[in-house]
Amino acid sequence: MDNLNKSITIKRLNDLNTLVSLSKRRGFVFQSSEIYGGLGSCWDYGPLGSLMKLNVKKAWWQAMTRRADMVGIDASILMHPMVWKASGHVDGFSDPLVDCKNCKTRFRSDNTDSYLNEKKCPQCGSQNLSEPRQFNLMFKTHMGPVEDGSNAIYLRPETAQGHFVNFQNCQQSSRYKVPFGIAAIGKSFRNEITPGNFIFRTREFEQMEMQYFVKPGTDEKYFEQWKETRMSFYLKYNINPENLRFHPHGPTELAHYAKAAVDVQYKFPMGFSELEGIHNRSDFDLTQHSKFSGKNLEYFDEANKEKYIPYVIETAVGCDRLFLAFMCDAYREEVSKEESGSEDTRIVLGLHPDLAPYKVTVLPLSKKEELTGVSEKLRDQLAEDFDVLYDETASIGKRYRRQDEIGTPFCVTVDFETAKDQAVTIRHRDSMVQERISMTQLNSYVSKKLKNF
Ligand code: GAP
Numbered sequence: 001m002d003n004l005n006k007s008i009t010i011k012r013l014n015d016l017n018t019l020v021s022l023s024k025r026r027g028f029v030f031q032s033s034e035i036y037g038g039l040g041s042c043w044d045y046g047p048l049g050s051l052m053k054l055n056v057k058k059a060w061w062q063a064m065t066r067r068a069d070m071v072g073i074d075a076s077i078l079m080h081p082m083v084w085k086a087s088g089h090v091d092g093f094s095d096p097l098v099d100c101k102n103c104k105t106r107f108r109s110d111n112t113d114s115y116l117n118e119k120k121c122p123q124c125g126s127q128n129l130s131e132p133r134q135f136n137l138m139f140k141t142h143m144g145p146v147e148d149g150s151n152a153i154y155l156r157p158e159t160a161q162g163h164f165v166n167f168q169n170c171q172q173s174s175r176y177k178v179p180f181g182i183a184a185i186g187k188s189f190r191n192e193i194t195p196g197n198f199i200f201r202t203r204e205f206e207q208m209e210m211q212y213f214v215k216p217g218t219d220e221k222y223f224e225q226w227k228e229t230r231m232s233f234y235l236k237y238n239i240n241p242e243n244l245r246f247h248p249h250g251p252t253e254l255a256h257y258a259k260a261a262v263d264v265q266y267k268f269p270m271g272f273s274e275l276e277g278i279h280n281r282s283d284f285d286l287t288q289h290s291k292f293s294g295k296n297l298e299y300f301d302e303a304n305k306e307k308y309i310p311y312v313i314e315t316a317v318g319c320d321r322l323f324l325a326f327m328c329d330a331y332r333e334e335v336s337k338e339e340s341g342s343e344d345t346r347i348v349l350g351l352h353p354d355l356a357p358y359k360v361t362v363l364p365l366s367k368k369e370e371l372t373g374v375s376e377k378l379r380d381q382l383a384e385d386f387d388v389l390y391d392e393t394a395s396i397g398k399r400y401r402r403q404d405e406i407g408t409p410f411c412v413t414v415d416f417e418t419a420k421d422q423a424v425t426i427r428h429r430d431s432m433v434q435e436r437i438s439m440t441q442l443n444s445y446v447s448k449k450l451k452n453f
Contacts, residue, residue, distance in 0.1 A: 011333040016198050016269045019327055022347070026406050028052065028327070029199060041195035041202045048406055049323075051357035051387060053206075056323050057185050059354055060208045063233050064183040070210070071174045073184045075162025078143065083161050084154050086292035087285065089138060092256045093157060097135035097193055102126035108193045137190045139203075155189035160314060162186075163211040164285040167297060167310075171213075178299055178310050179222065181212040185319065197270055199320040206319035213310035215301070216283065222313045223260060223280045230264060230276060230315050237352045239329050243267040247274070257284040264317075266325045275325055276317035283309040326355055330407060349407035350430060353450045356407040360446055361389040363399050365415040375414045378424070378439060382412075385443050386450075404429055409453065410446060 013019060023029040028049035032042035045053050065072050084090045098109040100121035107115070107122055109132045114120040120127055139155040142148075156162070163170075163182040170182050188207045195201045214222045227246065234244055249261040259282040266275040286309045290297045298307045327349070334346040353359060362379045364371035372392060382388045389408065391399050396413065403411050413425040424442065427434045437445050 007337055009335045009337075011335060013328050013331040014269055016328075019324075019331060020198055022331075022349075022405065023049065023198075023327075028406075041192070042204060043199050043202065043320075048357040052326075052351075052355060053319065053323055055355045055357070056319055056326065057206075057208065059237060060233075060317070060319075060322075061183070061185060063236075064181070064208075064210055067181075069176065069179060070181045070183055071170050071176065073162060073166055073170060073182050074186065075159065075166060075184060077156050077187060077189075078153055079156060079161060079165070081153055082292050083165060083289075084138065086288040087161050087164075088256045088288070089154075089157060090136070093138060094134040094136045095193055096132035098132050099130040100124065100126055101128045101130065106193060112194075135191075135193060137192065139189045139191050156186075157190050158188050158316070159184045159186045159207045159209045160211060160316065161285070163209070164289055164312075165293075167213065167286060168295075171299065177303075178301065179212060179214040179218070181210050183210040184208075197268070199324050200268065200270075200273070202320065205321075207316060208319055208322075209314065209316040211281075212313040212315075213299070214313060216308055216311050219259070219280050219282070219311040219313060223278070226313050226315055227262060227278055230278060230317075234264070234275075237326065237355065238350075239266070239325065243329060244275075245272060247272070255279065257281050259284075266328075268325070268328055275321055276315060279314040279316070281312040281314050283311050285312060286310065326351060346401060346404060348404045348429065351407035353409045353453045356409055357387065358389045358403075358406070358408045359386040359450060360410045360412055361391055361399075361403050361408050363390075363396060363411055363413045364392050365396060365413055367392050370419065371414050371416070374418055378412065378414060378442070381439075382443060382446070385447060400427060409450065412442065 026048060027046035030044045030046050031038040032044050033039045064070055096109045097106055098115060099106050100123060103121060103124040103126065105121055105123040109115045112122050114122045119129065121129060138157050140152055141155065143151045143153045162184060166182070185206060185208045187204060189204050192201055192203050195203055212222060212226065231244065235241060243266055245265050247263040247265045249258070249263070254261055258279045260280040262278050263274040264276040264278065265272040286297045290309070297309060299310050300307050330349045330351045332348050332350060334348060336344050336346070338344065360382050362375050362382065364375040375390065379388055379390045391402065400411055409429050411427045413427065415425065418424055423436050423438045425434050426437050
């Protein structure tokens with residue numbers, strides 16, 4: 001079944017729909033509330049997707065917090081309404097919205113080509129359009145049982161404000177000196193006018209954000225350092241460097257809080273688009289929170305006996321968007337040609353093993369008790385160290401392909417020799433090479449292979 005020793009052509013992903021259907025078929029991502037017809041732009045992570053998403057978060061969290069100059073935080077989604085006044089989100093976090101009076105489509109006017117070039121509706125081409133008006137992207141709700149203006153509250157549109165309002169709590173409790181950073185992973189909400197492209201732009205999403213507090217004047221140096229650090233993160237997890245680039249923001253693109261900004265862009269099937277934002281936020285946020293809260297948020301530098309409001313370098317990436325980038329980059333179709341001329345296609349999700357939902361799958365060669373009993377025990381043995389699957393249905397070839405498609409780095413086959421030699425066959429996802437390994441050595445073998453993948 002496997003393609004060893006055949007000529008192989010590799011096809012990469014060129015259409016998001018291929019990934020959407022693989023995600024549904026194999027249990028990565030489902031449309032939210034599907035049995036009710038779905039809810040626009042909302043997605044649920046299934047059995048494989050939830051595992052992989054945890055792995056994506058773990059990779060980011062470890063890269064950020066296993067440093068001597070970083071602490072973590074888990075702030076609440078609901079914050080004091082004044083936070084959003086101070087941050088500028090109440091007055092400035094909006095997109096220009098246009099209504100088509102002909103087909104009733106609503107769209108963002110600042111990134112819609114048909115509107116920017118010809119003042120036409122992207123849906124029906126009509127020019128019978130409203131003037132653009134600013135639409136605030138924050139979701140508003142009420143705290144407590146009475147709904148009136150006095151208890152209006154927002155779902156946070158970014159996790160970053162939790163870092164700023166806790167700057168002093170984190171600094172004083174950890175006794176870290178500037179420069180140091182605060183990292184967090186959490187849900188954010190934006191009432192996007194035009195969500196889309198699967199999990200690329202949604203209204204509910206998870207962010208992984210880090211604020212690095214530095215002495216004013218050193219900000220440009222740290223901005224450059226963080227650009228390099230973040231790029232090397234993507235390379236470590238095997239994203240093809242040709243699919244990554246920096247996009248510096250011009251003056252008209254800069255967010256209201258930013259002194260300088262650069263996006264890390266990834267080449268998604270719809271083209272290069274923002275994956276992560278890296279911003280020099282200057283002292284904007286801490287100064288604003290000082291003003292609005294009345295609390296002095298200056299940092300006292302004991303060594304130099306000086307006080308200042310730190311500048312902030314921010315790195316911000318969407319977990320869902322990164323998940324999508326990893327999936328897009330890992331997807332490949334290996335098309336092999338038989339001598340007879342017939343073709344065979346192997347779909348492989350070549351994920352870095354740290355990100356793959358399962359590291360190993362145990363496959364008994366037959367459903368006979370003689371093999372399944374040992375296989376189930378082996379599954380439990382491996383599960384002490386790894387996320388493991390067990391699969392006894394269909395032919396061995398089909399089962400290998402199923403695992404290739406979900407990115408499992410190793411398959412372990414228990415066969416009729418196992419009882420005699422106490423060994424199993426381990427098959428490698430990418431090379432399809434097979435080796436015979438003793439069952440007692442299996443955990444340490446897999447562990448070593450995963451570490452040096
Ligand atoms: N605190 C800064 C900030 O939130 P941003 O560029 O607006 O900056 C950071 O967002 C990252 O969050 C983006 O690069 C993207 O990965 C992710 N993100 C933003 N809006 C999103 C959405 N509607 N859906 C999915 N991810 C989103």
